[in-house]
Amino acid sequence: MKAETEISLAIKSFGFQWQKYMFIAAVMSLGIAVFLVVSNLYINLTSAFEQPHLHQLYKPVLNDWKKDEAFDELDSSKLPPLMSYQNSMALAQIEPGQNASSFKTEVIYYPSQAQSLSLLPLSTRVSSISFFEIFNLHFKFGGKDELTQKSGAWVVLSNQTNERLFAGANSVGKKLNLNGHYFEVAAVLEEKTHLFREHDVVNGAFEGSEDIYLPWQAADVLNPVIRGKKLCKDGKYASRYLDVKEGSCLWVNHWVKLADSELHAYEQEVSSYAQQLSATGMLTGETPYQIYRAKDWYEKSGVINNDSKIFPLLAIAFMFVCAVNACVILYAQAIEQKPDAANWYAFGLSRRSILSVFLIQSGICSLFIVALTFVFSLVGISVFKGIFPAYETSLYLGLDSFFIMVVISISFMLFFSLFPGISLSRVKPVVYLKQGGVA
């Protein structure tokens, strides 16, 4: 028998029972869509862990931080596992040019008269030139040379800020009035596609993104309002940069990029430094220092918390439940088709051909599953982005998602069709032909 006849029979039969197949497609595609959206989100979140540069990033933690002890911002006795500015700067001098300390502030942008904008508060990260290299941030316009030329008077814009202030044009060389002082744009960052921003190991993974970046020297001049953890060791609150710089607040994250061969020497330096501080009574506790790799720091900070890790498993479970339901409906469908199969058999279709016809029908159904999964995924992503705008650029259906969708849909349907199909092909024709269950 020609395959053409099997296909023709499958299409005719499918067309007659399309509602049931559409129901199967809807159930199955819902499961796959949920799986795709959740797994897409999870992969985007976790992929940042696998960035190669993270394996070379280390952070020394001084003082008495206990890793199992939760940080309580309102309790001064439970301070975050960070290093003070004074400590950090001292340590930075040991390895100049290979560290990245930063913190978040806010400055006010004064628009020029030609602009229709009113005073604009900008989220600002104060950092060094090495910060961009260490955290692997790429520039869309300008770059390291421009930053070096402008010494301590540069400003780096995020892509979004550049869009907002300069309509996306190359703004390198343009001047910005920040808190009444002019700074020249030295570079514009590329748009990050990942929700998870690697450099957020500085202050926590999901804090709002920065509008601009300024050098430490600029912070001395602007004395901006600080963001983030403001509680100092003595129980006072620091509200501006100079309060922190000159006080005893613990807040600065100090990341160092080291090759494996450099790690041991660095550890010895930090140890020596910690002992000096301990001798002066600045450090307490049994463990005066620890050195963490960035990846471990993500884990300990709970960037991807346990609840988030459960979601992909729940999505897989949901997809499995949908698949089981689809399989049951498919089996019921096969039972309903037995009178047809008996008739096909009587007029010369072999059992193998009956199985083929059923598998072709399932194949057609899987194409509808692909289409519906695509629609459901797009709707799901849109809804999710509507509720959580932070995921705007990180959640999308790429070509790989589409490929996974096609593979899962077709393989699921063919796999789950096999048992009902074999059952159908083993139809006892005399039972159905005698009953006259067809016409």
Next chain:
Amino acid sequence: MLKINGLSKYFQSGEVLTKAIDGISMSVGSGEFVAITGASGAGKSTLLNVLGLLENFNEGSYEINGTEVSKMGDRQKAQVRNENIGFIFQSFNLLPYLSVYENIELPLKIRGINKSERKKSVEQLLEKFGLANRAKHLPSQLSGGQQQRVSIARALSCAPKLILADEPTGNLNSEMANEVFSMFEEINREGTTILVVTHDEGLASRAHKTIQIGDGKVMQVS
């Protein structure tokens, strides 16, 4: 054409063994018109199903056109059913999603006949059975008599050597039943062998030979 010897068919239900056909031996020559009669549960339909290769038998031998059926595989049986046997059922068993034309065309499609030849054959059958104006209708849009005519046309579409009809007039009134048997007579005159299972003694008498079955055995041949 058909030759069976000591043919038996059992059904096992728990510990109870029921012999639907119990050692039947008979032969049907080419061009014969045979009626199989008997009471309900006598084994008439089971015999017809075994002869039509729709059901396997347990004992004995069955040759169709000189080939032993028990040695045939599923594909070979399917080919024999398609090329040599036409089925007509009491409940017509037309596929509800195919038009009259497509139902008649189905066995030809299964056989792999090309489209133009299929069209020619189907149109001839539609004309012969007065169904030309119903070609595009679905079975549900036809009367019982019309459905049975489609069913007969479908059975004849591959020009089989043998027609097996199981109570073909069971769902028809006497006028339609007579019409159907007249068609059988005409088909038989054209050389096709016909085996028909019927309760109706009057209709059975129109066959060349009547085989009466009882308790799975041949009771009388007349």
